[in-house]
Amino acid sequence: MNKEYISSNLIEDTFRDAKINSMIFIRKDGEVVFSKFYDVSWSEREIPAELLEILPSLRGEEPKTTILMIDRPLVIASSPILRSDWSGEIRGWLVMARYLDDEWVSSLESSIDSKIYFESREDFIGEKIVKSSVYDSLPITVEFENVFYPQFTRLILTYYVYTILGILSAVVVLAYLIDRFIVSRLLKFEEAVRNGKKADEDDYGDEISNLISNYNRMLEKIKSSEEDLRFLFRIMRHDLANIITAAFGYLELAEESEMVRKARRQLERCTEILNIIRSLETEKREIYRLSDVLKPISEFHGVEIEMEGDAEILADEGINIVFDNLIRNAVKHGKATKIFAKVESNHEVRIHFWDNGSGFPENAEKWIFNPEKSHRLGLLIVKEFIEKYGGSIEFLGGSKFLIRLPKRG
The missing domain is CATH 1.10.287 (Helix Hairpins)
Structure with a gap:
């Protein structure tokens, strides 16, 4: 090495003017014959160990470039030392390094019309296309506009819009066909069945x-x-x-x-x-007062009746058959001598009906209104008439019945 050349030319000002932070000369046998390194504040320091470790990998027949993170990104380039026409035997290698400062990054961004980030990011497709390259341990990310994204977005949006419109159209047509050929016909049929027509x-x-x-x-x-x-x-x-x-x-x-x-x-x-x-x-319906129905029937059967409350209901002559069967059953089978009736009238007429007779045996609720098991035909007739009026009858045990009838409206 020419020591005079080195001492007069490879000085700090030369490095500053060339914006080079480090220069290393390597002989053919791999020995470092000259090295100098300036940090980001242009203070001279020893060659970093990270840089020394990669020197063997920088030797080769072709120029090489890599990046290390030493305080901040450091771009490193190496080239074999040859004749000026790039011929002859390799005599060694020249390694130069420069820190990537904001000015240089801005210059690079302007030259490639893209944004450069020194961070690790995953590739994705969106409003930006991101390409990442890794040199040794430092990832560099270059981000530039995706000119296909607007067209791609419109294409996807159009596809979904037409798909949804197609589905909605199919649903509307299907609903019309179901209503036209099934639902409307079934509704008319249901109305005819309900009215017995x-x-x-x-x-x-x-x-x-x-x-x-x-x-x-x-x-x-x-x-x-x-x-x-x-x-x-x-x-x-x-x-x-x-x-x-x-x-x-x-x-x-x-x-x-x-x-x-x-x-x-x-x-x-x-x-x-x-x-x-x-x-x-x-099937003519009229208004009947319960006391006017119960008292004559009780008198006919020779039993006393005690009533609490009274109400008017809408029925036909069958209401006489209802209470005639109930009172006859109490007298004939229960040996009753007195009938009790408590009438409550709210949104419906509730008649609590019982007597002082022996009543029905246990488990009578299992057969009393069952057409296949009951031997009391009169009670089955009672149930049919009450349900015909839109009411119900419930056996409560003993001699007690609860009759519900619609209130006169």
């Missing part, structure tokens, strides 16, 4: 059409059977009336006695029941 038939030829046709045929058969039953019922009622009239005639010829008077009262009761049955055929 013939449903309008259509010619779609599907399962709903078959259901409507079968329902209409069944309804016609039921109505035909009802007409037959009503005709038979009128004949039976007429014949019973004739028999009762004849029985009255025979009693008139018999000698007056207590038994004759009892028989006459029973025949009069039969006549009343026939009149009630005749009125039921019209």
